[in-house]
Amino acid sequence: MNDTVSLSRTQLFGSILTVCVAISFAINTSLASVAYEYGANPLSVLSYRTTLAAVALGIILKLWRVEMNLPGRVKLIAMVMGVILASYSYGLLAAIQYIPVGLAVVTFYLYPILTGLGAWAIGQEKMTGRLITALVLAFIGLAFALDVIGLSLNPIGIVLATAAAFLFAAMLLLMNRLVRGQDSRPVSFYMLCSGALVYIVMDLIAGEIHLPKGSTGWAIFLSAGLFYSFAIIGMFVAVSKIGAVKAGLLMNFEPLSSLIIGVVFLGQILTPWQFMGVALVLVAIVYTALGRKGQKT
Numbered sequence: 001m002n003d004t005v006s007l008s009r010t011q012l013f014g015s016i017l018t019v020c021v022a023i024s025f026a027i028n029t030s031l032a033s034v035a036y037e038y039g040a041n042p043l044s045v046l047s048y049r050t051t052l053a054a055v056a057l058g059i060i061l062k063l064w065r066v067e068m069n070l071p072g073r074v075k076l077i078a079m080v081m082g083v084i085l086a087s088y089s090y091g092l093l094a095a096i097q098y099i100p101v102g103l104a105v106v107t108f109y110l111y112p113i114l115t116g117l118g119a120w121a122i123g124q125e126k127m128t129g130r131l132i133t134a135l136v137l138a139f140i141g142l143a144f145a146l147d148v149i150g151l152s153l154n155p156i157g158i159v160l161a162t163a164a165a166f167l168f169a170a171m172l173l174l175m176n177r178l179v180r181g182q183d184s185r186p187v188s189f190y191m192l193c194s195g196a197l198v199y200i201v202m203d204l205i206a207g208e209i210h211l212p213k214g215s216t217g218w219a220i221f222l223s224a225g226l227f228y229s230f231a232i233i234g235m236f237v238a239v240s241k242i243g244a245v246k247a248g249l250l251m252n253f254e255p256l257s258s259l260i261i262g263v264v265f266l267g268q269i270l271t272p273w274q275f276m277g278v279a280l281v282l283v284a285i286v287y288t289a290l291g292r293k294g295q296k297t
Contacts, residue, residue, distance in 0.1 A: 014241025017234055018250040024231035026257035029105060030266060031224035033096045038217025041210040042093040047199035049225035050089070054192035056229045057236075061185055068186050077174070078187045082194020084171040089195070091164030098157025100268040102259030103145055106281050107161035109255045112288050113138055114169035122173065130287065137284035144277025185236055192232070252285050 032045045061068060070078065095104040113134050119125040146158055175187075203209050212221040239247045259278060262268040270278070 010241050014238050015246070015250060018238040018242065018247045019253050021231045021234040021238055022251050022253035023257045024227045024234070025251075025254045026105065026261055028224050028227040028231060029093070029096065029258060030101050030261045031220050031227065032093050033101050033266065035212055035217065035221045035224060036097060038212040038214060038220065039210060040212045040217070040221050042090055042097070043199060043202055043206065044210045045221065045224055046086070046089055046093060047196070047203055047209070048221070049228040050086070050192055050199055051196040052225045053229040053232045054189065054196050057185075057189050057192060057233055060233060061189060066183065066185055068189070070186055070190065074187065075190055078190035079194040081171055081175060081187075082191040083198055084167055084174075085191050086195040086198035088164040088167035088171065091160045091167065095157045095160035095164065098154035099146075099161065100262050100270065101266065102255070102262040102268065102270070102278065103153070103274070104157060104161045105258035106145060106255045106278050107142065107158065108165045108168070109252070109285055110138055110142070110162070110165045110281070111169045111172070112285055114165055115172050116288060118169055118173050119176075124173070124176070134284040134288040137280050137287070141277045141280025141282075141284060144273050145281060146274075146277070184239075188232075188236070252282065255285070256282060 028049070032040075032042070035045055036042075092104060092108050095107075113131070116125065116131045117135065120127045120131070146153055212218050235247070235251075255278075259270075263270065
C-alpha cells in the first residue's frame with residue numbers, strides 16, 4: 001500500500017514538473033523575443049543560455065555523483081549532436097524575429113511527427129495509419145496556422161522554424177541509433193558543452209556580441225537563461241520520475257503555452273483561421289504521442 005502511494009506521488013510530482021518544464025521552455029522563448037527589442041540577438045541569447053545550462057548541469061551531475069566519463073565514440077557522437085543542437089536552437093530563436101512566437105514553436109513541434117516519419121524511412125519503425133493521419137492533419141493545420149493562402153507571414157521565419165524541426169528530428173534519430181544504452185545525462189552535458197562552444201566560436205567570428213540595453217533588457221535577457229536552465233535540468237529529473245514517453249506527451253504543453261503567452265502578454269494577434277490551424281497541429285502532435293505511448297506499453 002505504501003509503495004503504491006509513494007509511486008503515485010512520484011508520478012504526480014514528475015507530471016507536474018514536466019508541465020512546469022514545458023511552460024519554462026515557452027517562457028524562455030518568449031523572453032528571448034522581448035530581449036531582441038532591447039538590443040540582444042539570437043546568437044547572444046543562445047551563447048549565454050547554453051553556457052549557463054552546461055555549467056549548471058555539470059555542477060548538478062557532480063553533486064549527484066553521476067559518472068561523467070564516456071567511451072570515446074559516444075563522446076564524439078555527443079559533440080556532433082551538440083553542433084546539431086546549436087543549429088536547431090539558432091533556427092528556432094531566429095524564427096521568432098520574423099513570425100509570432102506561438103506559430104514558430106508550433107511549427108517546430110512538428111518534430112515528433114517528423115521523427116516518426118524518419119524512423120519509418122530508415123527502418124526503425126513501421127508506417128502506421130495513425131502517423132499518416134497525423135501528417136495529413138498537421139499539413140492542413142500548418143497551412144491555416146501559417147496563413148499560406150494569405151501569405152502575410154515572413155517566409156524566412158517559416159523556413160527557419162521548419163528547418164529547426166527537421167534538425168531536431170534528425171538529432172533524435174541519430175541519438176536513438178548511436179547512443180543507445182548510455183545514460184542520457186552525461187551525453188546531454190557534452191552536447192550542451194559542444195553547443196556552447198559552437199556559439200562562442202560564432203561570437204568570435206562575428207567580432208561582436210549584441211547585448212541588451214538598460215536594466216529591463218538585462219533582466220529579461222538573464223531570465224531567459226535561467227528559465228532555459230531550469231527547463232533542461234528539470235526535464236532530466238522528470239524523465240527519471242515518469243519515463244520518457246509520458247514526459248514527451250506532457251511536453252506538448254510548450255507550444256500551447258507559447259501561443260497563450262504570445263497572444264496574452266506579447267500582443268501577437270492571430271486570426272480565427274490561424275487558431276483553428278494551431279488546434280489541428282496540436283491534435284496531430286498529441287495523436288502521434290498517444291500512439292507512441294501505446295506502442296511502448
